[in-house]
Amino acid sequence: MRWEARALPTVEAWTGRETRALRQALRMSIRDFAENLGVSERTVSKWEAGREAVRPRPEMQAALDTVLSRAGSQVADRFISTTSRAVPQHNLVSTGYRVQSHKFIPVYTGASAAVEVVAQEAFEARHHEWMKVAVAGLHHPEGTCTAHVFACGVVVLHVMQELHLPNLAALATWRYASYEDDVPWAADQVGRLLSSPPSSDHVAPEYVLSMYVLQESAWTGDELENALRLMSLPSVLVNRRAQPGPEPVGDHVERRLLAQGFDQPSVQPFGVQGVSVGYASWAGVAYHALSPEQALMVDDLVSCEVDVQMLWAYCRHIQRQVEEGRDPTMPPEFGWRFLRAAHSRMTTARARETAQHCMMREATLVTSGLPARLTQAQAALRETAELSGRVDR
Template identity: 40%
Template sequence: MIAVDQWTGGEALLLLRAKRGTVRGFANELGINARTVSRWRKAPTAVCLPATAQILDIALRQCTAEERELFGLLLANHRGEPVPTSSEEASGPQPCTVISHKFLPVYLGQRSTSLFDAGKPEVVGPGGLERRTLVLDSHAARSSTMHVYACGVAVVHVEEPLRFDTLTELAVWRYRTYRKEPLWAGRQIDHQLEQLTADEGPVAPALQYVLSAYELRDTSWTGPGLDTGLHLLTTPSVLVNRQDPENVVPLGRGVEDAKFRDHWTHPEAVTFGGGVSRGVAGWSGVAYHPQADERALTMDQIVDLELDVQALWALSSHVLHMIEDGQDPVMPPEHGWRFLRGSHTRLTNARATETAQHRAMREAILLTSELPDRLRAAQNALRESNQ
């Protein structure tokens, strides 16, 4: 039986990771305030109070065998001790199949009106944003679409199935395509605008970034190996050398092997899911593996959320960039601070029909994207300028 002599904030967070729960769910299970978990993140070396340590001891004893095994592996890695291995665990670099989703947002303002009018109406997403869709047919992927929002934002979504022998290969592919996709998406927006408005020349601003989400399908990873695989999918930068953006290359042979051997996980990533799925959300992307398709979240639910999240990120960034440039932020009245406040409320508040899996996914993506804070900042700026 694994035992902890002295619980610190860092070790308590390892238990949270082993249980693959949310901060709120973990706090409720322990009967403590969620702010306590937040304090653990800020002070991971602080020793827990005796009463809290006793609660954590009980929670550890009540873990499933799989959760205790994972906690033991994480704890050993945390302490720098030899990590026990299991002959039954599939770990290390393995071939895998993923469905890649890229999201490329850009704020167009009034220039988006013609695109919006030409698009096909879609069901309102989690953020309550009205959007329409145009199909883009000049990409080699399975599908490429442009989602145009009434608030003046366009999000290009590219979906394609991929098969790689290692995650390092996927990481190199990801960063090399990141150099090309914004240019391609910008040309697509320009082409659509030219067709609809008869304007010539580039009229769309440059796209600033790409966010990826991966659905992991065929894999032999299990246990901690699967966790490491998902974390590497979420944060592939640890596998490549990006000093020359024009020529991203692998860091070196054995780096990926070492990550799996050490059961590496990113300290700032947030896990979500449950017994029927596993997911990891980070600043640069999301990775998701449904283990029981009939009961797990669908990837479409993650895509719907990310579309609205990326649209609102582009919109709030536009407002904040105006302030940085020394301008008073100006938006149409229907998309002023009240609009941002409503979007913030819809995204952050749970719904009565929302499942625990969906809530955990939503909270993980919002937390790692830092969108709620950005929305509040843009909302306050517009309110001060009476927009």
């Protein structure tokens, strides 16, 4: 941000921090501010909750410029006073860090719908060890997206975004705020890929799974280990009861957790001393390469997570049929034998798989609970096959 003549502020790039300062300088409620900009209250809340981590879209950057330029001198003075306040050095948790966010959003569409989707010109077949899969790029307003369409009838959207953040709480708050938009956005994207309206067997996305790859670190030693653990389970850094939306915890909480760590047995490590630091939890995965030449590649992490989320969504669909009181049925080529093979491939080390790959895969599987889901889904499909006389008892 720079200050021009006549004390009129010019914002080089609006983030949630400046947006909140402008609204407060105008002395507007979130509702009135949203109406003035022509956006929803939820959008404004997401900006403000994300603070420095969230940047509105280019058209909204221009709209915010206009609102500020038309404000009176008193509003400008209040805005300058808020945004130019220096933050005491002892309150800073870190000097900032850079992280690559990967989000995985699985959607069950059904095998027949998957065939229609991959027939579209935008999709190209990609080598996969044990199943047909096609990929295509999709437009995402704040990052890049790749759609992975599996022959068994699951679409996994992989969204990648680059973030430069002041502290870990900013990442945690951004995660919660952005998830509110990710699920409906994913549903809309998958709906556009289908040639006909989804049937009752097609399921809307239910969740988003995150993976964070730390590229530039603000921590070393034990603090680095604790930072990666916190990234894998960021909910401890968010006050989810705050209104109008989740807010980051105080700096003192983050400093304490970075210095002392926190006890959470469900977080599984998979790093190699001197090479990498990695942690997985039910909420996501965090990874940092200390020695990039020896560490896992990002593509290795992404490939594993795409497979895990694909199978998780497939098993979830079978589970849903059981819970609805139906005998679960799936295409014969993706029946219980398919799940038995998937269980073996996901839980058994390959001949050329390195120790790092094994540790990463095992940590991801344990925290996802996928092996148990594969076993349950396999048993349900086999029971249906036995009842219909398609398999020997």
